[in-house]
Amino acid sequence: MEQVKARRERDRSRMDSGQVSSPKDLERMSHELGSLERRISDLEDTELEVMEQLEEAQAELDRVAAELADTEQQLAAATQERDNRAAAINAELGTVSAERSTAAEGLPTDLMSLYERIRGSKSVGAAPLRARQCGGCRLTLNASDLAVIAKAPSDEVVRCEECSRILVRTSESGL
Numbered sequence: 001m002e003q004v005k006a007r008r009e010r011d012r013s014r015m016d017s018g019q020v021s022s023p024k025d026l027e028r029m030s031h032e033l034g035s036l037e038r039r040i041s042d043l044e045d046t047e048l049e050v051m052e053q054l055e056e057a058q059a060e061l062d063r064v065a066a067e068l069a070d071t072e073q074q075l076a077a078a079t080q081e082r083d084n085r086a087a088a089i090n091a092e093l094g095t096v097s098a099e100r101s102t103a104a105e106g107l108p109t110d111l112m113s114l115y116e117r118i119r120g121s122k123s124v125g126a127a128p129l130r131a132r133q134c135g136g137c138r139l140t141l142n143a144s145d146l147a148v149i150a151k152a153p154s155d156e157v158v159r160c161e162e163c164s165r166i167l168v169r170t171s172e173s174g175l
């Protein structure tokens, strides 16, 4: 566009300064000036269109950049939240593990190995017997099983007929 404008200026100044004297040349240059003007006008229209497109693209870029910044912020917050929870879970795991060690102290080895064996297949090795119901599988024990359990010495290990878990007798067992 600058080249076209420069050419127009050159032609104009040549015409204005009277360097071109022949009417035929003047006619030709006038014609050329006309087409240069149209060419400049077309180029200006195109430039305007391109600038509008550039503005739209810039606005879109700004919008996407803001969205990205927002998403990155959310990710950072979620990551922080995950780390906090993991730290809390690890701390709780440490506490529970220490409590378990304390609770297991002094228990007979054969009882512990039975418990671990059931726990390996059922994930919970022992369950409370509450209101005549096994706390592990929720089966309500029948009268004869309950009678057997009621008669068993307190240090005897009793187990659920249904799920094999160790049943822990309590004051709420309903015996």
Ligand SMILES: [Zn+2]
Pocket: 134, 135, 136, 137, 138, 139, 160, 161, 162, 163, 164, 165
């Ligand atoms: Zn059971």
